[in-house]
Amino acid sequence: MEKINSILSGIDILISYRKNENVISQKLLGYAEEIIEYYNKTLGFYPYKKLLINPGFKSSFGGYPDRKDKIYLHGVNMFEVKPIEYWKWILSHEIAHIYFGFCIC
Secondary structure: OHHHHHHOOOOEEEEEEEEOOOHHHHHHHHHHHHHHHHHHHHOOOOOOOOOEEEEEOOOEEEEEEEEEEEEEEHHHHHHOOOOHHHHHHHHHHHHHHHHHHHHHH
């Protein structure tokens, strides 16, 4: 696994990715920054010092929260199959779980 990260308002955003997923990981990092910035502005805070984003299953789409500051995204290896809006939506959805637990549908 390779890793990239960014620090935004004291929050370390770390993305782990498989070989050949560098381009999508760079895009996901940018989306995560936008999403956290939005949630910070709207809700006034981000509850943890870090956000870990990991690739999930290769053969499906969606994602899930693993613990308080860690999420998985499925199908990252098939990034081109879904529109950009999907990736922004699923990432914001999974980050919302960090705030609201499983009250997000």
